[in-house]
Amino acid sequence: MAKDKSIYVCGECGGTSPKWLGKCPHCNAWNTLVESVAESGAPSGKHRFAALAPGAGVAVLSEIDAVDVARTPTGLDELDRVLGGGIVEGGVVLIGGDPGIGKSTLLLQALDALQHANQNTLYVTGEESAAQVAMRARRLGLAPASQVSVLAEIQLEKIVATLSQLRPAIAVIDSIQTVYSDQLTSAPGSVAQVRECAAHLTRVAKASGVAIVLVGHVTKEGALAGPRVLEHMVDTVLYFEGDTHSSFRLVRAIKNRFGAVNEIGVFAMTEKGLKGVSNPSAIFLSQHPQPVPGSCVLVTLEGTRPLLVEVQALVDGGGPSPRRLSVGLERDRLALLLAVLHRHAGVACADQDVFVNAVGGVRISEPAADLAVMLAIASSLRGKPLPRGFIAFGEVGLAGEVRPAPRGQERLKEAAKLGFSVAVVPKANAPKKLGKELEGLTIHAVERIDEAMAIVRGLDA
Numbered sequence: 001m002a003k004d005k006s007i008y009v010c011g012e013c014g015g016t017s018p019k020w021l022g023k024c025p026h027c028n029a030w031n032t033l034v035e036s037v038a039e040s041g042a043p044s045g046k047h048r049f050a051a052l053a054p055g056a057g058v059a060v061l062s063e064i065d066a067v068d069v070a071r072t073p074t075g076l077d078e079l080d081r082v083l084g085g086g087i088v089e090g091g092v093v094l095i096g097g098d099p100g101i102g103k104s105t106l107l108l109q110a111l112d113a114l115q116h117a118n119q120n121t122l123y124v125t126g127e128e129s130a131a132q133v134a135m136r137a138r139r140l141g142l143a144p145a146s147q148v149s150v151l152a153e154i155q156l157e158k159i160v161a162t163l164s165q166l167r168p169a170i171a172v173i174d175s176i177q178t179v180y181s182d183q184l185t186s187a188p189g190s191v192a193q194v195r196e197c198a199a200h201l202t203r204v205a206k207a208s209g210v211a212i213v214l215v216g217h218v219t220k221e222g223a224l225a226g227p228r229v230l231e232h233m234v235d236t237v238l239y240f241e242g243d244t245h246s247s248f249r250l251v252r253a254i255k256n257r258f259g260a261v262n263e264i265g266v267f268a269m270t271e272k273g274l275k276g277v278s279n280p281s282a283i284f285l286s287q288h289p290q291p292v293p294g295s296c297v298l299v300t301l302e303g304t305r306p307l308l309v310e311v312q313a314l315v316d317g318g319g320p321s322p323r324r325l326s327v328g329l330e331r332d333r334l335a336l337l338l339a340v341l342h343r344h345a346g347v348a349c350a351d352q353d354v355f356v357n358a359v360g361g362v363r364i365s366e367p368a369a370d371l372a373v374m375l376a377i378a379s380s381l382r383g384k385p386l387p388r389g390f391i392a393f394g395e396v397g398l399a400g401e402v403r404p405a406p407r408g409q410e411r412l413k414e415a416a417k418l419g420f421s422v423a424v425v426p427k428a429n430a431p432k433k434l435g436k437e438l439e440g441l442t443i444h445a446v447e448r449i450d451e452a453m454a455i456v457r458g459l460d461a
């Protein structure tokens, strides 16, 4: 096969150059040229339109058959929940996560389960040898009967050839950063290679109906490595997160063309692989025999499921430039909450180090965590624990107002179900009358942060 010519395309203006240059000759931007494959024989300019028959491929929306997407459940319920019901024919899924978090394990288990449901599957490994994959399969207890096809290959053209020959229902590429195309001279893992290989595999998926799962590396900052355009190209983006020191892992959908986003799947890592946790609401609580200062439980909503998470704060004597550190919560938000605490509730930690942590390696991004974080900080500063069975949630604004959180009733119900007895919540989230599901829960409704602080002080034993 004749090698296609590569060209260099400017990421800013889209201008092209036959060779790499430090400065784009069209828009004069520096360091924006990236290698890509020249489309051979494509008519250019106005002749491009002449090549097509008039109106070809145009149809009226109402006349197009809206075929419902066929989903194949993977057999792992928690993964299906995140995917919106299962793998979609011709769909492309990108799954990212920290090294060693369990991406390969999860996908190998999913392929094995699919194979048992008589689906043809292919596992392309670029990071490990076939023997290593077999070893993992044996550890997971899949091996004796497993019919999953394994291909140890990193060259794109060979992978595509295998795909068209085997025609699996689903193929996993582990990982996209190791795949390289002959057409480009840049090294595997470079922006140009990752983009070109992912685009090519996406075209193959759409054309042949093979569902493809791409494993992606993440950068030190926790974002998917490679070009941002990768996330636009695929149908679904999943993140695998969790603390490698604890056994719980979350799979979160960031983007999904076939289902809801922000849905999470919860797994526990065991020697026999990842096991779904179907009722995860209480897994992020640490079991203190006695309430301790600086700990507050919050009810956060992950997709459709309420989760109870313990937030811990430690306020300790700092130096002239005190530190603010948060794990699992946004650091900028922490600085903002400290300012609100000072201004509107008279709680000053300006000369103190403040550390905040969400237990169990969960990442909480919703502002409904504000109230719990602030109560935990105040509790640590005062050295007084919050009462036993205490929960809080609610967003706190810069003016010191406590704003409602979405779906407050569900959060309260989950807390009552798990035996919590005292709640401090935004006024708009407090129910008018206590139903049977909320039995045993005393609810304090607050409108301002200082009210919340006063209630907590009143609860001191």
Ligand SMILES: Nc1ncnc2c1ncn2[C@@H]1O[C@H](COP(=O)(O)OP(=O)(O)OP(=O)(O)O)[C@@H](O)[C@H]1O
Pocket: 097, 098, 099, 100, 101, 102, 103, 104, 105, 106, 127, 139, 244, 269, 270, 271, 272
């Ligand atoms: N014998 C074992 N018992 C229990 N857990 C194990 C065992 N061996 C490996 N693990 C778990 O499996 C994890 C590795 O999983 P896996 O290789 O699927 O991760 P990955 O996300 O694919 O990593 P990478 O980014 O390196 O490819 C380890 O971090 C460990 O938690």
Ligand SMILES: [Mg+2]
Pocket: 103, 104, 105, 127, 174
């Ligand atoms: Mg792996």
